[in-house]
Amino acid sequence: MSVVTRLSIRARAMVVGGVASLALLAVGAFVPIPYVALGPGVTYNTLSAVGGTEVITFSGSGVPASVSEDKGPGHLNMTTISVYDHQTLFQAIGLWADGDYSLVPREEIFPPDKTVEQVNRENAQQFSDSQSNAEIAALRYLKYPNVVYVGTIPESSPSAGVLQPQDQITAVDGTAVTDYASLRAVLARTRPGQVATVTVDRGGKRVDARVTLADAAKTGAPAGSTQGFLGIGAVERPKAPFTIKISLANIGGPSAGLMFTLGVIDKLTPGDLTGGRFIAGTGTMEIDDDKGTVGAIGGILMKEIAARDAGATVFLVPADNCAEALTRVPDGLQLVKVATLSDAMAALKTLAGGGTPPGC
Incomplete structure (x- = not known):
């Protein structure tokens, strides 16, 4: 007769329940679930340097003198979201309980018909395209030939x-x-x-x-x-007579287009677009029309949190993201609605003059 069979029914139930609980704890602690956690990511000032390298630089002939101007303490920060993959159940619950993270099915970020490497390459290409679009949009706005x-x-x-x-x-x-x-x-x-x-x-x-x-x-x-x-x-x-280079690596997606564009314009024009403010934002930059449409992006709430945590007091929001952005606005962060590059430039001018631009 085994030890278990000699136990009372209640004791046996306790043993089985204990083993089951340990198994569940092991699963929760060590087995990844088919979800990823999305949260606030890092932000970078497009007017400054990252790792000792200026984010936006110019070379060649005809570079405007404004590029060398001291623009002051203002910020034009691009924002990102962080992606946490291979989360266990307990890790996912912990991030969700934090309040700044959301859980989405893994297939939404990493489609089953693509490898992680393929997704990363596509994201990197989108980021590179956003840099090219920013250059074109900025030069077009400044009426280069x-x-x-x-x-x-x-x-x-x-x-x-x-x-x-x-x-x-x-x-x-x-x-x-x-x-x-x-x-x-x-x-x-x-x-x-x-x-x-x-x-x-x-x-x-x-x-x-x-x-x-x-x-x-x-x-x-x-x-x-x-x-x-x-x-x-x-x-x-x-086309400009000089070369524009945007230097940021290990970031994916197209959503930095607007902030890169504003950073290029700020450097190519006299004065300071920010008026000394810490401004952050997001949005794709479309170049298929002359309007410079600012496209909607994903993860707007997390980017708001990332911006405020970094010190931003103003956040530029694509018009089509405004409804979602208003569902949770960090204290001390002013949301400004922008549908086009012209909207963004007008908003910066209004802010620098002490006014209040249209909000979400």
Whole structure:
């Protein structure tokens, strides 16, 4: 007869219950659950340095003198959220009980059809794109002259293997191309089958590429067009004589676009956009239109907390995030609604003048 069978029914129940409790405790303490915890992340001042390296720097000729100005103590901070993966049940409960964290199904952050490495690469690419968008939006707002770049090149295009994405088109058959309108004008005088010499700036070097122009049917252009086509997605965007570099690593996602844009504008213009205030914010920067639309982002509540914890008193909120942002506003943090880059610039001007810009 075993020890257990000699015990009373009550004692046996206690033993079984104890073993079950220990098993549950072990599961809660050591077995990851299919959820991740999201919480406030770090913030970085786009006007300052991180790890001894300036976040936004300029090089080359024609850099405005304002870049070297002492802008004072003001902040234009980008914000992030932190992601805690492989949480055990007890760890997750602890973070949730803290009040500053939320739990979401892991598949929302790491889709089952992608590896963690793939997700991280996509996030890193989005972050890189946000830096490029910020540069374009800032230069466009400051009315730097436009140039035309080669965008997409379909495999069936007559330009495939001849032109490259990011080539800056400077001339066609010797006629200068300074913007999209001038490119259209010179191509309007061509015919399908004609060999055109397309002069491009490729990484600082002049390249004369010969392209056999296609007809409308082969490029997806409107039927009835009789001119020749390069078969590219041409992109018009501003260009400065100097180079802008944004240096931040190990961060993902597109949501820093607005704050990078404001940081670039602040450095390229005299004076201080912040008026000495600690301003933080978030939002993507769209460049598909001239408005400079500020796009909505995820994790707005956690970014508000991160901003306030860092010392911010003003937080720029994408207009489409305002309803959620108002559900929990940290004490001492003023929410400012921005739908476009112009809204953000107007709000900063109002704040610097002692006024109150539109809030959420």
